[in-house]
Amino acid sequence: MSDFAKTQCPYCGVGCGLEVLPPAMPGKAVKRDEEGNPIWQARGDRAHPSSKGMVCVKGGSIGDALDKDRLLYPMVRDSLKDDFRRISWDEAYDLIAQKIKGAIATKGPDSVCMYGSGQFQTEDYYTAQKLIKGCIGTNNFDANSRLCMSSAVAGYIQSFGSDGPPACYEDLEETDCAFLIGTNTADCHPIIFNRLTKHLKKSRGTLIVVDPRRTKTAEKATLHLAIKPGSDMMLLNGIAHLLIKWGKVDQGYIESCTEGFADYVEVVKHYPPDVVAEACGISPQHLAAAARLWAKSKRVLSLWSMGVNQSTEGTAKCRTIINLHLMTGNIGRPGAGPFSLTGQPNAMGGREAGGLAHILPGYRVVMNPEHRAAVEQVWKLPEGSIRPEPGLAAWDMILGLESGDVDVFWVAATNPAVSMPDIDRTKKALEKSPFTICQDAYYPTETTEYSHLILPAAQWGEKTGVMTNSERVVTLCKSFKRARGQAKADWKIFAEVGRRLGFEAQFDAEATSADVYAEFVSLTEGRLCDMSGLSHVRLAGGPIQWPMPVEATEATAVDRFDKRLYTDGRFLTASGRAQFAKFHHKGLAEPPNPDYPFVLTTGRLYGHWHTLTRTGRIKRINKMHPGAFLEIHPRDAADLGFEADEVVEVRSPRGKVRLPLLITKAISPGTVFVPMHWGFLWADDMEANALTHSEVCPISKEPELKACAVALSKVVPEPAEVELVQESLFARLGRSVRAVVGAR
Ligand SMILES: Nc1nc2c(c(=O)[nH]1)N[C@H]1C(S)=C(S)[C@@H](COP(=O)(O)OP(=O)(O)OC[C@H]3O[C@@H](n4cnc5c(=O)[nH]c(N)nc54)[C@H](O)[C@@H]3O)O[C@H]1N2
Ligand SMILES: Nc1nc2c(c(=O)[nH]1)N[C@H]1C(S)=C(S)[C@@H](COP(=O)(O)OP(=O)(O)OC[C@H]3O[C@@H](n4cnc5c(=O)[nH]c(N)nc54)[C@H](O)[C@@H]3O)O[C@H]1N2
Ligand code: SF4
Ligand SMILES: [Mo]
Numbered sequence: 001m002s003d004f005a006k007t008q009c010p011y012c013g014v015g016c017g018l019e020v021l022p023p024a025m026p027g028k029a030v031k032r033d034e035e036g037n038p039i040w041q042a043r044g045d046r047a048h049p050s051s052k053g054m055v056c057v058k059g060g061s062i063g064d065a066l067d068k069d070r071l072l073y074p075m076v077r078d079s080l081k082d083d084f085r086r087i088s089w090d091e092a093y094d095l096i097a098q099k100i101k102g103a104i105a106t107k108g109p110d111s112v113c114m115y116g117s118g119q120f121q122t123e124d125y126y127t128a129q130k131l132i133k134g135c136i137g138t139n140n141f142d143a144n145s146r147l148c149m150s151s152a153v154a155g156y157i158q159s160f161g162s163d164g165p166p167a168c169y170e171d172l173e174e175t176d177c178a179f180l181i182g183t184n185t186a187d188c189h190p191i192i193f194n195r196l197t198k199h200l201k202k203s204r205g206t207l208i209v210v211d212p213r214r215t216k217t218a219e220k221a222t223l224h225l226a227i228k229p230g231s232d233m234m235l236l237n238g239i240a241h242l243l244i245k246w247g248k249v250d251q252g253y254i255e256s257c258t259e260g261f262a263d264y265v266e267v268v269k270h271y272p273p274d275v276v277a278e279a280c281g282i283s284p285q286h287l288a289a290a291a292r293l294w295a296k297s298k299r300v301l302s303l304w305s306m307g308v309n310q311s312t313e314g315t316a317k318c319r320t321i322i323n324l325h326l327m328t329g330n331i332g333r334p335g336a337g338p339f340s341l342t343g344q345p346n347a348m349g350g351r352e353a354g355g356l357a358h359i360l361p362g363y364r365v366v367m368n369p370e371h372r373a374a375v376e377q378v379w380k381l382p383e384g385s386i387r388p389e390p391g392l393a394a395w396d397m398i399l400g401l402e403s404g405d406v407d408v409f410w411v412a413a414t415n416p417a418v419s420m421p422d423i424d425r426t427k428k429a430l431e432k433s434p435f436t437i438c439q440d441a442y443y444p445t446e447t448t449e450y451s452h453l454i455l456p457a458a459q460w461g462e463k464t465g466v467m468t469n470s471e472r473v474v475t476l477c478k479s480f481k482r483a484r485g486q487a488k489a490d491w492k493i494f495a496e497v498g499r500r501l502g503f504e505a506q507f508d509a510e511a512t513s514a515d516v517y518a519e520f521v522s523l524t525e526g527r528l529c530d531m532s533g534l535s536h537v538r539l540a541g542g543p544i545q546w547p548m549p550v551e552a553t554e555a556t557a558v559d560r561f562d563k564r565l566y567t568d569g570r571f572l573t574a575s576g577r578a579q580f581a582k583f584h585h586k587g588l589a590e591p592p593n594p595d596y597p598f599v600l601t602t603g604r605l606y607g608h609w610h611t612l613t614r615t616g617r618i619k620r621i622n623k624m625h626p627g628a629f630l631e632i633h634p635r636d637a638a639d640l641g642f643e644a645d646e647v648v649e650v651r652s653p654r655g656k657v658r659l660p661l662l663i664t665k666a667i668s669p670g671t672v673f674v675p676m677h678w679g680f681l682w683a684d685d686m687e688a689n690a691l692t693h694s695e696v697c698p699i700s701k702e703p704e705l706k707a708c709a710v711a712l713s714k715v716v717p718e719p720a721e722v723e724l725v726q727e728s729l730f731a732r733l734g735r736s737v738r739a740v741v742g743a744r
Contacts (some may be wrong), residue, residue, distance in 0.1 A: 004019050004020055004021045004022070004096050004480070005020050005461075005478040005479075005480035006018075006019055006045050006047070006048075006477055006478065006542075007019075007045075007460075007461070007475065007476075007477040007480070008048075008345060008462035008467045008469065008475035008477050008543075009021060009042075009055065009058070009059040009062065009345065010062065010119065010345045010459075010461075010467075010477070011058045011062070011073065011609055012058070012188060012189055012191050012342075012343065012344070012345065013118075013189070013341060013342030013343055013344055013345060013347055013348065013469055013470045014050065014051065014189050014190075014191045014341075014469060015050055015051075015345060015467065015468075015470065015473060015475065016044060016045075016048065016050065016051035016054060016055050016056075016059050016130055016191050016469075016472060016659070017044065017045030017047065017048020017049075017050065017051050017053075017475065017543065018042045018043070018044065018045055018059055018062070018656070019042070019043050019044070019045045019056065020040055020041070020042050020063065020461065020480050021040065021041040021042075021043070022040060022041075022480075022481075023038035023039055023040060023559070024038070025040070027059065031063075033064055033619075034056070034619050035142060037067060037068075039063045039064050039066075039067075040062075040063030040066055040461070040480075041063050041408075042055070042059060042060055042061075042062050042063050042482065043060070044059070046131040047542060048156070048475070048542075048543055049473060049543060049545075050169055050471060050473050050543070051191050054191045054194060054195075056190040056191060056606075057606065057607050057620075057621065057624070058607065058609060058615065058621075061618050061620060061621060062614070064617070064618045064619075064620075065614040065615065065617045065618050066481070067484065068229060068277065068442075068617045069434055069442050069443060069444075069617060070441060070443065070456070070484040070485065070487070071216075071440055071441060071448070071454060071455075071456040071457070071485075071487070072443075072484060072485025072486060072487070073087075073442035073443060073456060073485055073486050074084045074086070074087050074088070074089055074091075074092035074207065074453070074454065074455050074456065074486070075087065075453070075454050076091075076092070076095065076453045076454075077275065077452055078452070078528055079452075079717045080431060080450060080451075080452070080584055083316045084454065088478055089486060089488070089496075090550065092453060092455060093496050093497060093500050094500065095442060095453060095502075096410075096437065096453070096497050097497060097500035097501050099407070099408050099435050099500020100112055100136065100408055100497070101501070102407070103407035103408045103435075104136070104283060104405070105318060107405070107407055109136050109137040109138040109140075110138045110140060110391070110392075111405060111406055111407040111408065112132070112136055112138055112140060112406075112407070112410075112713075113130050113138075113140040113141075113142075113391075113397045113400065113406050113408065113409050113410065114128060114131075114140065114141045114142075114410040114412065115142055115143070115394060115397055115411045115412070115414060115416060116128055116141065116142070116143040116144075116350075116355060116414065117143055117144050117145075117344070117350075117411070117412065117413035117414040118143060118144060118145050118148065118342075118343065118344025118345065118346055118347030118350050118414050119344055119345060119346065119413045119414070119460075120143075120346060120349075120350065120355070120412070120413055120437070120466060120490060121346060121349070121460075121463065121465025121466055121477065121490075121491075121513075122346060122349035122350075122352065122353050122466045122467065122468065122517065122520060123354045123465045123466065123489075123491045123516040123517055123520070124412075124413075124465065124466060124489070124490035124491040124494070125143075125346075125349060125350050125353035125354075126353040126354075126361060126491070126516060126517075126519070126520040127353065127490075127491035127494040127495055127498075127507075127516060127665045128141060128355070128412075128490075128491075128494050129141060129360065129361060130379055130494075130498070130506060130507075131352060131353045131494045131495075131497065131498045131503075131507075133354070133360065133366070133386050133387075133391075134375070134376070134381050134386060134506065135255050135381070135385075135498055135501060135503045135506060135582070136501070137385055137386070137387060138374040138387065138391055139355060139357050139358070139366050139386070139387050139389065139390055139391030140357065140391035140392045140397070140406075141355065141356075141391060142355060142356055142357045142391065142392065142393050142394045142397065143347075143350055143355045143378070143392070143394075143414070144344070144414040144416075144419065145343075145344070145347045145350055145356060146356060146357075146393050146394040146395075146701060146702060147260075147310070147394060147419060147420070147421075147702065147703060147705060148306070148309065148310075148343040148344065148347060148702075149309060149342060149343060149347050150309070150314075150356060150393075150700040150701060150702045151195050151308070151309035151310075151311070151314025151317070151318050151353060151697055151699075151700040151702045152304075152308075152309055152318050152340035153356070153700065154314075154315040154318070154361075154697075154699050154700035154716055155167055155262075155314075155315050155317075155318025155319045155321075155322060155340075155700075156318075156322075156340075157320045157365075158315070158319060158579060158699075159318075159319050159323075159326075159578055159579050159580075159581060160566065160572060160573065160578055160579075161571050161572030161573035161579075162363050162528045162571075162572040163351050163363050163528075163529075164350055164363065164385050164472070164528050164529060164565055165337075165338075165339050165340050165342075165358075165470065165471070165472070165565075166331060166337045166338065166339070166564055166566050167301060167337035167338070167339035167471070168303060168331060168471040168472070168545070168564055168567040168683050169192065169195065169470075170334070171299075171301050171334060171336070171337060171339065171564075172192060172195045172196040172199060172301070173195060173196075173199040173335075174299060174301075174334040174335030174534075175196075175200075175205060175297075175299045175300065175301035175335035175336065176203065176205045176297045176298055176299050176300075176335065176474075177205060177206045177207075177208070177293050177294070177297035177299070177300045177301070177304070178196055178200065178205065178206070178208070178300075178302075178303065179208045179210075179290075179293075179294070179300055179301070179302040180207065180208065180209045180210065180211075180221075180300050180302075180303045180304070181209075181210040181211075181232065181302065181303075181304045181307065181308055181321065182210065182211065182219060182304050182305055182306060182307020182308035182309070182317075182706075183211075183217065183303055183304050183305035183307060183341055184211065184213075184217050184286055184305075184307075184603060184604070185217045185303060185305070185341065186215065186216035186217040186218065186219075186220065186606075187215065187216055187217070187604060187605065187606040188305065188341075188343075188603075188604050188606075189305070189341050189470075190606070191372070191607040192303070192341065192470075193217065196303075197220055202401075202723065205262075205526075206222040206223070206293050206297070207220060207221045207222050207223075207224070208221060208222065208223045208224075208225065208290055208293060209221035209224045209225070209613070210225045210227055210232065210235065210307075211224070211225075211226065211227075211307060211366045212227060212228060212307075212601060212667070212668050212671050213226070213601070213631070213667050213668070213671070213673060214665070214666040214667070215543060215666070216329030216606075222293075223286065223289055223290060223293065225280070225282050225286055225290060226668050227280040227281060227282055227707065228279070228280060228599075228668070228670075228671075229588065229599045229601055229671055229707045230311065230587050230588035230599075230706075230707055231279050231280040231281070231585070231587070231592075232307075232311075232317050233313055233316060233317060233320060233583065233584070233585035233586065233587075234271065234275075234279040234280050234323060234585045234610070234668060235276065235280050235282075235287070235290075236317065236320040236323075236324065236663055237267065237268050237270075237271040237320065237584075237585060238268075238271045238272075238273060238275075238276030238277075238280070238286070238287055238291075238434070239290055239291045239294055239324060240264070240268045240271070240320075240323060240324060240327065241268040241269070241271040241272060241273070241276070242273065242287070242288060242291035242295075243291055243294060243295055243324075243327065243328065244268060244327075244578045246291075246295060248294075248295035248328070249327045249328060250327065250328055252329070252365070253326070253329035253569070254326070254327060254329075256569060256579055256595065257326075257569035257570075257571070257577055257578060258326050258507060258579070259573075259575060259577040259578070259579055259580065260575050260577045260579055260580035260581075260582065261326075261327065261580050262489060263580065263582045264327075264580040264581070264582050265322060266520065266582070267582045267583070267584060269683075270584070271585075273287055273288065279585070281668070282650050286728045294324065294328060295328075298335075298336075299330065299334065299335030299336040300324075300325070300328065300330040300336055301330075301335060301336060301337060301339060302321050302324070302325065302337070302338045302339060303340075303341055304317075304318070304321060304338075304340055305341045305343065306343070306603065306705070306706060307603075307706060308321070308340075309340070309700075309702055310427075310702060310703065310704060310705040310706040311697060311702070311704050311706060311707075312586070312588075312589040312695050312696065312697050312698075312704045313585075313586050313697060314697040314699075314700050314702045314704075315697050315698075315699035315700045315702075316581065316583035316586075316697075318340065318647045319581035319583065320581055320583055321338050322338045322578075323482035323580055323581055325337060325338045326578050326580060326721075327580075331500055331566060332564055332565070332566040332567040332568070332569060332577075333564075333567070334390075334564075335628075337564065338540065339470075341470055341471075342469070342470040345467050345469070346467035346468060348467075348468035348469060348470065348472065349466065349468040349474075351363070352468060352524065352529045352531070353365075353373075353520060354696065356393075357390045357391035357392060357393050358390035358391075359669070360372065360375050360386070361375060361407050361520060361523045361524070362374075362375075362523040362524045362525075362527040362529065363524075363527050363528055364527070366386060366387065366388060366389070366390055366391075367388060367389075367390070367662055369388070371387040372388065373402075374523070375507035375523065378519065378522060378523050379506060380506060381506070383609070388580060392406075393423065393696070393701035394416075394420070394701075394703075395672060395694050395696060395701070395703055396701070398407065398416075398420060398425070398426050398429045398430075398694075399429070399582065401429040401430065401432055401433045401561040402425075402428070402429040402432065404432070406433070407434050407435060407555075408434070408435050408437070409433050409435070409436045409437070410436075410437040410439070411436065411437065411438045411439065411440075411447055411451070412437075412438075412440075412457070412463055413439070413440070413457065414447075415440075415445050415446055415447045415611040415679070416430075416447055416611065416685065417430060417445075417446035417447040417449065417450050417679065417680075418446045418447075418610075418611040418679030418680075418689065419610065419611060419676070419689065420689060420694075421689055421692040421694040421702075421704075421705055422653050422654050422655075422656070422689065422692060422693055422694045422704045423687050423689035423690050423692075424654060424690060425654070425694070427450065429449035430447075431450065433450070433452075435452050436450060436451045436452050436453075436455070437451065437452070437453045437454075437455060438450075438451035438453070438454050439454075439455040439456070439457050439493060440454070440455075440456075440492060440613070441456070441457045441458070441459035441613070441689075442613045442614075443456075444681060445611070445681070446611065446679040446680055446681050448652040449681075455488075455493060456484070456488070457487055457488070457489075457490055457493070458483035458484075458486055458487040458488055458489045458490075458668070459487075460477060461477075461479065461480050461481050461485070462479055462481055462482065462483040462484070462487065462489075463489035463490075463491075463513065464476070464477065464478050464479045464513050464514075464536070465477055465491070465513050465517070466517055466534075466536070466539065468546070471545065471565045472529075472543070472545050472546050473543045473545045474531065474534060474539060474543060474544055474545070474546060474548075475539070475543040476536055476539035476540055476543075478540075483630075488511070489515065495509075495511070495627070497506035503648070513536070514535065514537070517534075517536055518533065518536075520522065521533075521534050521535070522740060524546075525549070525550060526549075528547070528565070528572060529546055529547065529614070530546060530548065530549045531546045531547070531548055532548075532549055532550040533548040533549050533551070533552050534546070534548050539596060545563065558672055565637045566578075574593060588707050589693065589695035589703070589704050589706050589707075590653075590693055590695070590704075590707070590709045591709065592670070592709045593709060595709075595711060596651070596653065596709035596710050596711045597670075597709075597711065598636070598670060598671065598672050598709070598710050598711070598712060599670060599671045599672070599673050599707055599708075599709065599710075600650065600652065600673070600674060600691055600692075600707065600708050600709070600710040601672070601673050601674075601705065601706050601707055602669060602670075602673070602674050602675070602676045602688040602689075602692065603673065603675065603676060603706075604675065604676060604677070605677065606624070607621040607624040607625050607627045608625055608675070608677045609677075610619060610676070610677065611677065611679050612677050612678070612682055614722050616677075616682055625675075625677075627660070627678065627683060627686070628659055628674060628677070628678040628683060628688075629659055629660050629661065629662040629674075629675070630648060630650060630659040630660070630661055630672055630673070630674055630676055630712075631662045631664055631666065631667045631668050631672060631673035631674075631710075632660065632661055632662070632663055632664075632667065632672050633663075633665060633668060633669040633671075634663050634664075634665060634668050636670070636672075636712075637661060637663045637668055640712055640713075640714075641714070642663070642712075642714070643661075644661060644662075644663050645660050645661060646650050646660065646661050646714070647659065647660050647661075647715055648660075648661055648712055648713065648714060648715060649712070649713050649714070649715045650672070650674070650691060650710050650711075650712055651691075651710060651711045651712075651713070652690075652691035652692070652693070652708050652709060652710045652711075653709070654690070654691065654692075654693065654708075655687075655690035656685070656690065656691075657674070657685050657687060657688075657690050657691060658685045658686070658715055659674065659686055672710065672712070674686075674688045674691070675688065676688045676689070676705075689705075691708055692704075692705055692708050693708050
């Protein structure tokens with residue numbers, strides 16, 4: 001293997017280019033972490049088109065966590081009460097094949113589920129689809145993207161006829177007005193935020209931020225609209241109302257490229273400024289200011305993320321943002337467009353490879369018979385192998401375990417025992433599971449605690465594969481270190497199980513990840529996400545943006561396909577026109593009430609990644625964010641008699657947590673915030689999802705992880721308990737991990 005590898009950062013969907021260097025470089029001392037272990041070093045790749053050498057603290061520190069607390073061997077136990085015992089891969093594969101065959105024989109293929117992740121590489125995703133949807137014959141493959149991007153996917157498909165964000169990062173430097181709604185870009189997509197704010201400063205452009213919290217993103221805004229949680233639909237329809245009233249719409253674009261505008265005009269009649277401002281908790285002047293910026297700017301770029309998607313009206317919100325772009329003609333041009341920011345490093349690749357319960361590779365859908373037939377042909381499977389109905393979405397899998405309909409629950413590269421809503425209910429469902437497989441790189445995780453069979457996964461840097469970032473740039477992530485212990489690439493595990501189920505023709509034992517990728521791209525030919533011109537060999541020369549058809553070179557592709565989608569005003573709907581949505585405001589599924597008078601919202605911190613499996617093991621990041629907390633406005637704290645740093649109890653109808661207070665004006669009165677990162681292995685009683693509910697958007701099935709009703713009260717802790725809460729997290733983890741490692 002070469003001295004250093006060019007790759008894509010495996011954290012957020014910005015997808016920065018990284019160069020990774022081995023611990024020992026010629027003539028230099030070996031790099032070690034604080035415990036003396038040699039560590040890999042990562043730095044920005046200046047040649048990467050998306051990030052041009054920039055990285056944030058997460059990308060820069062990735063090398064620190066790669067070798068800590070890794071799961072090294074397959075391990076099994078008969079029940080969750082037993083200890084794990086080591087088994088060989090051979091035994092593990094046979095056991096999985098036997099459990100799957102047994103489940104199919106007794107309850108049918110739909111009793112098997114796989115729950116995967118936007119942290120898969122494209123080859124992992126693609127192989128899993130073939131195994132589950134093709135060979136096993138159930139569409140029960142879903143991914144953590146259901147908790148993340150599915151509202152954006154549904155929004156694009158309904159409005160444009162296909163998934164695929166139309167804009168690109170160059171638009172960050174071309175826009176004159178950025179509209180950021182439900183995204184804390186400064187903390188969660190920092191390199192995008194750097195590019196954008198640098199440009200806006202230089203060009204004197206405007207930044208509108210819509211977020212109930214005054215985040216680091218909102219601090220930089222020209223106009224911050226601190227709306228009440230869940231009032232986005234009021235705001236968006238209210239902005240549209242003013243634009244129509246003022247005649248500030250692009251009639252030419254509406255007439256030649258869209259359908260359904262008249263119906264939308266009827267909807268927005270119900271959203272006059274006084275009603276909207278009142279419902280959003282902002283002044284009518286601020287509402288008008290936002291609409292004026294939309295009206296006068298020539299190039300509006302909207303960015304959004306979980307404050308929009310994670311909602312029972314997530315699809316409606318995405319489509320209504322798109323409405324604003326369609327009615328003002330802000331799409332398909334430099335600096336203008338609706339641009340959902342992808343959460344995970346390869347959530348985009350997952351969408352391309354068909355990694356949700358209703359889709360198939362190449363932006364196809366399971367409901368379409370021609371789509372199924374095209375995929376069955378490449379998979380060498382008889383017609384009718386792929387089911388026409390969507391499979392179970394993430395939360396429905398939990399309900400399936402609860403009802404006893406699911407017999408095999410296979411989790412890979414996600415940690416549902418922390419990240420699912422209503423975590424007590426989730427844990428009870430996991431306890432009922434007859435057979436849970438957890439395929440992870442680290443051990444323990446909260447989900448390994450609820451599993452029967454655990455499989456060691458080779459992670460980023462230990463397998464070669466491809467990822468697509470938010471702007472459709474595809475990067476080859478090369479393997480640069482040996483897998484730990486007996487860990488294997490996810491796709492290899494799926495393929496071997498396929499062979500043991502009798503599908504030798506579908507899963508060639510000699511295939512490399514380059515072969516898997518070649519087969520996948522053949523299924524994108526002629527589709528919007530055409531990558532048939534890409535291969536591992538070609539990507540070894542550097543990242544490439546799609547579309548990239550087989551006959552195109554980079555030069556001809558740029559001529560033919562611009563960097564943006566829909567530049568010709570033609571869309572992939574039946575009529576070729578984009579569709580206006582007509583959604584009314586519905587509001588939160590669980591609004592505050594006298595028993596639970598506050599709205600809780602949840603989200604992320606700059607340094608930590610999700611459930612802490614990597615960043616929780618990095619000292620410098622733990623120093624930055626030592627633990628969970630509850631953000632509350634000084635007025636609410638005073639009303640309840642709370643003092644700074646006091647530990648309080650937060651209760652929802654489903655569960656409770658205890659958290660130290662962070663009293664800050666950055667949060668609106670009536671709203672409180674908890675970071676999502678701390679699961680039960682890392683802290684006692686601090687799980688954000690102990691509180692959240694499982695109501696989902698009826699169209700995208702994405703849960704409303706951003707809001708639930710809670711009550712707050714003082715706790716008078718026992719002295720020993722205070723000590724426990726304040727104990728350093730790093731020390732706690734050190735102890736818990738040592739305990740398990742000792743047992744191994
Ligand atoms: N540091 C860090 N970065 C990450 C991640 C991480 O774990 N850590 N994870 C990645 C992933 S997978 C994702 S999905 C993204 C998420 O990226 P973001 O969506 O930017 O992050 P969140 O903190 O989940 O939520 C964003 C904001 O939504 C606001 N919000 C809450 N309710 C509402 C509402 O009703 N309306 C509006 N308009 N806003 C609301 C919250 O106050 C919060 O500031 O981040 C990615 N990047
Ligand atoms: N309350 C609340 N809950 C939320 C959210 C929120 O905003 N609020 N956000 C939701 C969103 S947007 C997301 S994306 C989810 C994220 O939630 P999760 O997906 O549960 O979080 P991660 O910690 O990223 O879990 C990834 C797991 O994969 C493992 N892993 C890493 N690389 C590999 C690999 O190559 N192969 C395998 N097999 N394993 C690997 C890691 O060790 C880790 O255990 O959380 C969701 N839950
Ligand atoms: S911005 Fe995202 S992709 Fe870039 S280095 Fe940070 S975490 Fe990695
Ligand atoms: Mo996400």
